[in-house]
Amino acid sequence: MSSVLTKFHNSNKHLLLKKQPHGAAIMQEFHFKHGEASASSTITSPKETPTNLSEIFQKSIVDQYRAIKVEIGSQVNISSTDEFETILGQALQAWQNKSSKSIDFNSRVRSVHLKIDAKFSELIPICLKKFGFTFHHCKPEYIYLHKWLASEEKNTYPPYCQHYVGVGGCVVDFEKEEILIITEKINLLPSHMKPYKFPGGQLDHHEFIEEGVCREVREETNVETNFKGILGFRYKKAFRFDNPDIYYICLLEPKSQEHKKAISACPTEIDLCQWVPLDVYFKYESLAPVQEHARKLLKRCLEMRKQNPEECDKLLFKSTFQSKDHALSIDKFKEVEPNPEFLLYPNV
Known part of the structure; x- marks a missing residue:
């Protein structure tokens, strides 16, 4: 010091x-x-x-x-x-x-x-x-x-934190055009009816989005990944204990083919995890609204990537770890039609 x-x-x-x-x-x-x-x-x-x-x-x-x-x-x-x-x-x-x-x-x-x-x-x-x-x-x-104590003033002391922050890892093998998907054990539906989704979960205390999403993917699927950027996010007004929730959809890729092959489902949380061809994934039905929106974001991203990878990367929201400065430009977002339960960003 x-x-x-x-x-x-x-x-x-x-x-x-x-x-x-x-x-x-x-x-x-x-x-x-x-x-x-x-x-x-x-x-x-x-x-x-x-x-x-x-x-x-x-x-x-x-x-x-x-x-x-x-x-x-x-x-x-x-x-x-x-x-x-x-x-x-x-x-x-x-x-x-x-x-x-x-x-x-x-x-x-x-x-x-x-x-x-x-x-x-x-x-x-x-x-x-x-x-x-x-x-x-x-x-x-x-x-x-x-x-x-200040009876002459309005109580303006900040309340305790009021939001949850969750992350979902959209892990794509760009070379082989495959995506990592899971189903969860904790779900009331029978196994054959459980919806596919991205691995992910809630951020830990004092954890960056990049750190949290890579950790969640590793814990749930045993796959080590590199963070590419944020595709979009969902804001829900009433989530756990009636608190709002922000869910970030992040684009990742496996660190290597060897890391990709290390796939293994977490025995306590995950029912199934597997690599699926992208063309098969884009035909899946009955996805949750957030996953449907994430799929649209990914599809747009991949289409742009084929045309111009550098321009595609510019659309991804990233943070700079060296300065701890999260450079998220809000002008890149466009709000979609309001939903009584949640909002999805950006518009696609």
């Missing part, structure tokens, strides 16, 4: 912080005592994790939305729920006094967030019933609670 030079005001003194050790971060801490809160900046190493409950609250961090974040991890020592209730009550009183719009924004406290390890689930009713916190989100290992 490069040198960090930061000038800040603390107790009416200006301090100059010079080069810090690798991994150190500048954080603004809010200290409270007898109903009063004061802010200061400090250099904190990620390795320094306090275990004392009072110290956890003393070293709470404020983010860009002026929200206090208190993380109560599994390593924290809490003697009793009464101790937690007392310390939280004192902290909230101090932070509430800093929530007025008359206070400079960079010194204000607008909301409080508690990230509580599942180990301390007995603290949750205290936060909800005694202090008026609400649920923000939860995961198997923790729960995240929220309380808006």
